[in-house]
Amino acid sequence: MLSTYRYPKFEYRTPPELMAPGKAGRYPVVVVGAGPVGLGTAIDLAAQGVPVLLLDNDDTVSLGSRGVCYAKRALEILDRLGCGQTMVDKGVSWQVGRTFFRDEEVYSFNLCPQPDHHRPGMINLQQYHLEERLVARAGQLPNIDLRWKNNVVSVTAGEAGATLSVETPDGFYTVTTDWLIAADGARSHIRKLLGLDIEGRVFMDRFLIADVVMQADFPPERRFWFDPPFHPGQSVLLHRQADNVWRIDFQLGWDCDPEEEKKPEKVIPRVRALLGDDRPFELEWVSVYTFQCRRMRSFRHGPVFFVGDAAHQVSPFGARGANSGFQDHDNLAWKLKLVMDGKAPDSLLDTYTEERGAAADENILNSTRSTDFITPKSRTSLLFRNAVLGLARKHAFARALVNSGRLSVPSHLTRSRLNTPDEDGFAGDMVPGAPMDDAPIAAPGGEKWLLSILGNRFQLLYFVEDAAGIDERTAATLASLAGDAVPVEAVVVARSGAAPSGLRTVHDVAGRIAERYDATPGTTYLARPDQHVAARWRVFDPVKVQRAVAVATGNAVPNLMEAA
Amino acid sequence: MPLITANNFFEPGKRYFRDFSPGDEFYEALLEAHQNLTDEQSAQLNAKLILLLANHIGDIAILREAMALAREDTE
Numbered sequence: 001m002l003s004t005y006r007y008p009k010f011e012y013r014t015p016p017e018l019m020a021p022g023k024a025g026r027y028p029v030v031v032v033g034a035g036p037v038g039l040g041t042a043i044d045l046a047a048q049g050v051p052v053l054l055l056d057n058d059d060t061v062s063l064g065s066r067g068v069c070y071a072k073r074a075l076e077i078l079d080r081l082g083c084g085q086t087m088v089d090k091g092v093s094w095q096v097g098r099t100f101f102r103d104e105e106v107y108s109f110n111l112c113p114q115p116d117h118h119r120p121g122m123i124n125l126q127q128y129h130l131e132e133r134l135v136a137r138a139g140q141l142p143n144i145d146l147r148w149k150n151n152v153v154s155v156t157a158g159e160a161g162a163t164l165s166v167e168t169p170d171g172f173y174t175v176t177t178d179w180l181i182a183a184d185g186a187r188s189h190i191r192k193l194l195g196l197d198i199e200g201r202v203f204m205d206r207f208l209i210a211d212v213v214m215q216a217d218f219p220p221e222r223r224f225w226f227d228p229p230f231h232p233g234q235s236v237l238l239h240r241q242a243d244n245v246w247r248i249d250f251q252l253g254w255d256c257d258p259e260e261e262k263k264p265e266k267v268i269p270r271v272r273a274l275l276g277d278d279r280p281f282e283l284e285w286v287s288v289y290t291f292q293c294r295r296m297r298s299f300r301h302g303p304v305f306f307v308g309d310a311a312h313q314v315s316p317f318g319a320r321g322a323n324s325g326f327q328d329h330d331n332l333a334w335k336l337k338l339v340m341d342g343k344a345p346d347s348l349l350d351t352y353t354e355e356r357g358a359a360a361d362e363n364i365l366n367s368t369r370s371t372d373f374i375t376p377k378s379r380t381s382l383l384f385r386n387a388v389l390g391l392a393r394k395h396a397f398a399r400a401l402v403n404s405g406r407l408s409v410p411s412h413l414t415r416s417r418l419n420t421p422d423e424d425g426f427a428g429d430m431v432p433g434a435p436m437d438d439a440p441i442a443a444p445g446g447e448k449w450l451l452s453i454l455g456n457r458f459q460l461l462y463f464v465e466d467a468a469g470i471d472e473r474t475a476a477t478l479a480s481l482a483g484d485a486v487p488v489e490a491v492v493v494a495r496s497g498a499a500p501s502g503l504r505t506v507h508d509v510a511g512r513i514a515e516r517y518d519a520t521p522g523t524t525y526l527a528r529p530d531q532h533v534a535a536r537w538r539v540f541d542p543v544k545v546q547r548a549v550a551v552a553t554g555n556a557v558p559n560l561m562e563a564a
Numbered sequence: 565m566p567l568i569t570a571n572n573f574f575e576p577g578k579r580y581f582r583d584f585s586p587g588d589e590f591y592e593a594l595l596e597a598h599q600n601l602t603d604e605q606s607a608q609l610n611a612k613l614i615l616l617l618a619n620h621i622g623d624i625a626i627l628r629e630a631m632a633l634a635r636e637d638t639e
């Protein structure tokens with residue numbers, strides 16, 4: 001029982017299969033697991049018009065203290081799902097992290113030093129609050145059938161889909177599905193039932209997590225200590241969460257006794273030593289964890305997809321767990337929708353594991369490097385680590401080497417076969433495969449941010465100075481893209497004016513879009529439904545756009561000459 | 565040219581999207597070079613590494629400056 005939070009108890013209802021026994025339900029998509037990633041997946045698909053059956057073996061949200069930090073990119077995805085604001089409202093927004101060595105600050109970072117972004121670098125929010133809000137959002141979508149206390153006990157998968165056996169308080173039933181998405185967490189039962197492996201490294205270290213309720217006026221910043229006087233030889237991490245709940249991670253080392261360490265009489269003095277004063281606090285939650293970095297070789301097995309912790313796990317220092325899970329469904333949902341609608345070949349779905357596999361490798365690489373810095377494995381690594389920390393006080397190069405966690409940022413999918421390589425010169429980071437940068441806009445519908453008008457469909461950003469100056473022919477060509485087999489919505493990005501032919505126009509009010517996308521008049525960006533750059537050119541050419549859409553959807557590329 | 569103490573890691577031909585990546589890549593390679601060595605062997609490796617890098621830098625004025633900075637706070 002927590003003093004600041006009451007776990008909701010979601011109602012179990014007898015599934016229709018058990019009301020009319022003998023009938024095996026058939027569904028287009030079944031998602032197993034209503035953790036953050038399964039909920040995100042279901043909402044993403046349902047919002048795009050795909051009916052989803054979502055099964056979870058529990059009837060409440062995540063217990064105790066787990067995920068804390070949700071990054072800018074995850075918030076942007078949650079915005080697309082229609083529930084970003086509620087997370088930001090409840091969470092604690094922050095940008096600055098401070099790192100201390102012994103009793104001195106040696107390094108600080110700012111996650112989002114640029115102005116003019118809608119979302120902060122990070123929010124801190126207890127995982128149960130996050131999940132409760134996702135459940136509420138799922139409840140608003142009539143095409144999500146969310147079933148609590150539905151435990152998947154067996155699964156078979158073949159060419160024609162998957163068949164599941166589900167255990168409920170009223171007995172067992174069977175469902176078949178065209179597509180199965182396994183979001184059943186790190187210990188994925190589906191992974192085991194299908195005989196699939198997950199490989200990687202387990203770290204020989206233990207961490208004590210304490211959630212503490214207290215009044216404190218520390219600024220909302222991440223604080224990390226290497227070898228502090230109050231916990232010598234180990235590291236400590238402090239985060240402020242919602243409702244004055246503070247999360248503290250104490251590194252314990254491998255040789256401790258976890259049961260002993262969890263006792264309040266052990267924990268309270270540790271917290272007291274950190275606070276360094278006698279302010280009152282209440283212990284809300286204590287646990288001890290170990291962690292691992294590992295991934296499945298492929299996240300797709302025929303009609304079965306693995307997302308979130310079921311597919312890959314990282315050490316928590318980069319907050320790359322749930323954050324990368326949201327990016328999984330961000331990547332998968334639109335592809336599955338296109339394939340289900342017959343607008344893209346099955347091979348498009350293989351790019352889910354290619355793109356997200358590359359991202360998982362990047363997340364594991366960064367989390368492993370952080371872990372190796374935080375938990376040196378030999379005398380020599382400890383020597384180097386402490387030398388870096390010692391030099392960091394005075395020298396910028398050493399500050400850049402201080403690694404107390406490289407916090408979750410999205411991958412640039414630069415090697416994806418869905419990208420159309422640049423043929424024109426561009427500066428900056430918005431390369432094909434890049435997650436698109438946000439920037440302020442003014443629009444007739446009142447939207448204030450670029451990302452708020454992007455997503456869920458292919459879109460073409462066409463940059464001009466004065467939208468009213470676009471000639472009728474170009475306007476008609478831009479508008480006609482909406483009638484293609486894979487529709488593309490043209491959006492004119494201008495400094496002033498309204499485009500003809502009723503084309504959607506937004507104004508680059510602060511000039512940040514042009515700056516971040518290195519855009520000049522005529523510049524054209526093709527955006528994927530998951531807000532990633534698919535292609536870009538200095539001049540709008542509808543034939544090139546159609547080719548790039550074909551490449552980005554795995555379709556046969558129309559012959560340039562024929563099309564022209 | 566004085567000793568560079570700003571962040572200076574890069575690999576020619578490689579594109580980084582995050583400022584911390586090149587430094588982290590170097591650090592990982594450094595720890596890898598020491599993998600499975602005894603403390604004594606690691607100390608030897610460090611000595612050889614310093615000599616190789618010192619010769620590469622060549623400019624003894626810079627090397628003196630680096631040695632002085634490394635010596636600070638070391639007692």
Ligand SMILES: Cc1cc2nc3c(=O)[nH]c(=O)nc-3n(C[C@H](O)[C@H](O)[C@H](O)COP(=O)(O)OP(=O)(O)OC[C@H]3O[C@@H](n4cnc5c(N)ncnc54)[C@H](O)[C@@H]3O)c2cc1C
Pocket residue numbers: 032033034035036037038039055056057058062065066067068069070127150151152153183184185186188189190209289307308309310316319320321322323324325
């Ligand atoms: C200490 C700690 C700190 C962390 N900090 C962060 C952080 O700051 N930021 C971050 O992004 N991530 C963090 N994480 C990681 C984050 O908690 C996980 O990545 C996240 O919970 C993964 O979500 P998921 O939906 O994939 O899996 P889970 O949250 O594990 O959800 C799986 C769901 O599937 C259900 N289920 C399982 N088996 C079945 C079955 N057979 N039938 C039906 N249902 C089933 C379970 O009941 C559960 O609801 C942290 C983790 C830990 C342990």
